[in-house]
Amino acid sequence: MPADRHPSARPRPVLVVGSANVDVSVTTPMLPRPGETVVGDSSMISVGGKGANQAVAAARCGAPVDFVARVGDDAFGRMVVESLSAAGVASGEVRPVAGVGTGLAAIYVDHAGQNCIVVVPGANARLAAEELETLAPAVAAAAVVVVQCEVPLPTVYRVAELARRAGTPLVLNPAPAQGLELARLAGPATYLVPNETEAAALAGRPATTRAEAIDCARRLVPTGGSCVIVTLGAAGCVAVDARGDRYFPAPTVEAIDTTGAGDAFVGCFAASLAAGRPRDEAIRRAIVYAALSTTRRGAQASYAGREEYERAWAAADPASA
Numbered sequence: 001m002p003a004d005r006h007p008s009a010r011p012r013p014v015l016v017v018g019s020a021n022v023d024v025s026v027t028t029p030m031l032p033r034p035g036e037t038v039v040g041d042s043s044m045i046s047v048g049g050k051g052a053n054q055a056v057a058a059a060r061c062g063a064p065v066d067f068v069a070r071v072g073d074d075a076f077g078r079m080v081v082e083s084l085s086a087a088g089v090a091s092g093e094v095r096p097v098a099g100v101g102t103g104l105a106a107i108y109v110d111h112a113g114q115n116c117i118v119v120v121p122g123a124n125a126r127l128a129a130e131e132l133e134t135l136a137p138a139v140a141a142a143a144v145v146v147v148q149c150e151v152p153l154p155t156v157y158r159v160a161e162l163a164r165r166a167g168t169p170l171v172l173n174p175a176p177a178q179g180l181e182l183a184r185l186a187g188p189a190t191y192l193v194p195n196e197t198e199a200a201a202l203a204g205r206p207a208t209t210r211a212e213a214i215d216c217a218r219r220l221v222p223t224g225g226s227c228v229i230v231t232l233g234a235a236g237c238v239a240v241d242a243r244g245d246r247y248f249p250a251p252t253v254e255a256i257d258t259t260g261a262g263d264a265f266v267g268c269f270a271a272s273l274a275a276g277r278p279r280d281e282a283i284r285r286a287i288v289y290a291a292l293s294t295t296r297r298g299a300q301a302s303y304a305g306r307e308e309y310e311r312a313w314a315a316a317d318p319a320s321a
């Protein structure tokens, strides 16, 4: 029996390339306006970054996960690596860079659960495309590759090219969308997963309503993704591909903090694809997982473990139990 068919062999992993940050989050009754100081009511320092969040979400949903990132040679960098290891994410390619700080995000969350974020890339800006030359075998061995845009854009284009060459499905989360030129991708990603703001930025028109989101997605399919999934927060998401479009509603939950909910969606979606689930089931699972994450504070800190996730999925989709 070949080694990769042995019952105890590690299944093909989700390979995430992306950012790792430390998040300094505060909650406040109202987000401050320019020049204003407001009094907040709680604070939290935790591990975040869209790449790390997606890696941890995929691992909590049961996938083996390999993560490629850069952190500072500092206490925050060590905090990131320890936290990834505790979540079961393989972090051998999360390397410290001397003389630069770990990425840091300042996050403000209001009592309606909405947030705004300022992210300082730090070491994330040092994950250069040239450093990915040795990554081709890992891309080829992965079940799914995931990348977002908090690392240099040439790195994103390179990951897309490696995935295309290897024939490995690519989930591209264009977050933040600023500066991303879809025409510079080696070809459409297998799945392009923007939120409504990112879809609007990429398509150059609003994506607030379901109809607008579908319109944007249709326009993005030829260059951006064979399938474009626009996430709409509490309204669920739409998925558009050459065969047509589909709407997926979200369960109603008491959301207190939406930080990292999009990353929960992407991580769970990738884990579900890696487990061989069909696209539509992977989307429905990802919506349930993301909704659950909004009921707790923080990004990774809000992600459910495998058992809780499967219980929530069974409750949301009784046919699956």
Ligand code: RIB
Pocket (backbone or CB within 6 Å): 019, 021, 022, 023, 047, 048, 049, 050, 053, 104, 105, 117, 119, 150, 259, 260, 261, 262, 263, 299
């Ligand atoms: O998507 C949420 C993430 O965005 C936070 O964890 C923060 O680090 C920023 O990267």
